[in-house]
Amino acid sequence: MLTNRQLQILKVIVDDFILTAQPVGSRYISKKETVDFSPATIRNEMADLEEMGFLEKLHSSSGRAPSEKGYRFYVDHLLSPSTLSSREKNLIRESFGKKTLEFEQVVEKSAGILSDLTNYTSIILGPEVFETRLKQIQITPLSHEKAVAVLVTNTGHVEHRVFSTPLEIKATDLEKMVNILNERLKGVALIEVPERLNKEIFSLLKEHAEHFNDAFMYLRAALANDNSAKLYVGGKTNILMQPEFKDIDRIRSIMSMIEEEKDIASLLKTSDKGIQTMIGHENPFIALQHCSIITANYYFGNQQVGTLALLGPTRMEYNRVVTLVEELSRHMTETFREWY
Amino acid sequence: MLTNRQLQILKVIVDDFILTAQPVGSRYISKKETVDFSPATIRNEMADLEEMGFLEKLHSSSGRAPSEKGYRFYVDHLLSPSTLSSREKNLIRESFGKKTLEFEQVVEKSAGILSDLTNYTSIILGPEVFETRLKQIQITPLSHEKAVAVLVTNTGHVEHRVFSTPLEIKATDLEKMVNILNERLKGVALIEVPERLNKEIFSLLKEHAEHFNDAFMYLRAALANDNSAKLYVGGKTNILMQPEFKDIDRIRSIMSMIEEEKDIASLLKTSDKGIQTMIGHENPFIALQHCSIITANYYFGNQQVGTLALLGPTRMEYNRVVTLVEELSRHMTETFREWY
DNA sequence: TTTAGCACTCGGAACCAATGAGTGCTAACA
DNA sequence: TGTTAGCACTCATTGGTTCCGAGTGCTAAA
Known part of the structure; x- marks a missing residue:
């Protein structure tokens, strides 16, 4: 098990790496107000955390970045779900305030909000046919x-x-x-x-x-029905902004996967109920190995279910994003409930 | 006016640069079977062509690449429109052979064919509202x-x-x-x-x-009509394949422009009738300064007109592409005529 | 158990030389 | 007079070297 100090250090590293995309060093951590140990102590702990597989070095003398296992632990145990900012609240309230009448409108609007607020790519899968x-x-x-x-x-x-x-x-x-x-x-x-x-x-x-x-x-x-539940995608170009996707080839494979629709749809369809996160290689597609996907379900009446997803780099702002995805799926479900 | 030899050399350079995206040198040209002059002669001619603004050097000792003026001249005077290959013919015949009933189907199919055959991005603007x-x-x-x-x-x-x-x-x-x-x-x-x-x-x-x-x-x-004629885009990711768009920022600006739809639509709407080419800065948008756009109109009955466009780098396979765009616009017009 | 100190590692930037593809110019040639 | 061979020159690219700094791991002292 991890000691309190190790938890604290891991959290700082993940939080900081998510923010800056730069490997985090011991000196930097020790300067944080919340941290009271010397760089040397922190280095020892980091070495242990690395040994346990939570951290990675890019090369022998670089700072540490979270490994996928590190992100997984962070998401499972260290996440402090943020509350929505007033800007976020406003945008959501404003959009869902207007009366909508058609399924497509609701979905497209939701995809738009989600990708705008997160700067990641939002994907919404229509209800199961x-x-x-x-x-x-x-x-x-x-x-x-x-x-x-x-x-x-x-x-x-x-x-x-x-x-x-x-x-x-x-x-x-x-x-x-x-x-x-x-x-x-x-x-x-x-x-x-x-x-x-x-x-x-x-x-x-x-x-x-x-x-x-x-x-x-x-x-x-x-x-004759075409069977394929429709995909709605928002903010396709947002991926281009992420520093980990400077490489054209990575972008190309992600983009064409989204364009294909087929694989993404099957991926979302098989995701479990509730808020789910798939981090890096937890999804089976090589194109998405540097991505994380957050999914939530929305409901239509009682049984019918669609999926709301957010696609970003593994270095994702999990705390902010998780609440947003949850909130939006709630709003969608509620909107649809009102229709009956 | 250009001499015959200059025309010949210009054509070889444009053709070759379109193929390879590499600056063309005098030695290489003189080795072509169709060319019978020594490298030195060719260098002289190239210097003249550059002086007249048809060619450019990337640096003082590089080979030459066509300037925008060079492309313009090539398109206006040197283009030998290719005939369709059997593969192209087949794909088109196959697609238009099936009876289609809805406008959207025809348009989406055409966009698909065009982007698949050219590896550029196809854009179709619906008929004027x-x-x-x-x-x-x-x-x-x-x-x-x-x-x-x-x-x-x-x-x-x-x-x-x-x-x-x-x-x-x-x-x-x-x-x-x-x-x-x-x-x-x-x-x-x-x-x-x-x-x-x-x-x-x-x-x-x-x-x-x-x-x-x-x-x-x-x-x-x-x-209340939304007035905006709809845009259908095919092969969005094709731009990523072009070597001149290795730069993320260029891609980003082009992609978001396509996603915006507004500017592209207005650009296509104002294009003249018949087959038109806009090369590089001939279009007013900075995002598209390294792109060329080929447009053709298709007709609906007699007056109603929509636009079919192909977006690629200025280094575009003009001869192949022009015939393809023309052919497809013809097929679309014909399909719509049959509906009456 | 914590920390100060120090040697070590490695990526990145700066610099340099060698290479080679290509040019421009000049002088000789047909 | 137009064409071409020859040669000096330019410049991007590549590879090697050095230096710097951020960061680590380890040891020994507090």
């Missing part, structure tokens, strides 16, 4: 061979899909079709829609007219 | 206090806006409202919609029931 249910479907003809289906889900998400219609179909027929669809699909999970279409609804529609056959084909294609 | 006309409007209640308005424009663009509705409003009333709106707004330019709403439609709606007053307020807010 398999829990989203269809609330309403509306079909509107656009031309004699195109129509748009507007889907509204119980999460307040609205989306539209354009599809081809056979030339012969009539407006009244379309109306009938919509009625049947609404009757049969309301409350059905989005992911089950294609199956339902194939099973019961196909035969139902068939009874009405023969060109439903064609229309149905196209509609089915249009309603 | 002021020319887009409303084709149809549909309102669907979502809950007792929310409704979604779906707008369909003559460009095949579909979008939805969620707005609040007063509690008292009834489904039948809403239907009446939609009928009036459709009757009065069909074919009206999007940009004029708010004005029309205020003038004629307000009084019309008022005749029907008093809570239209409230509903109208919200609807008006929802239909």
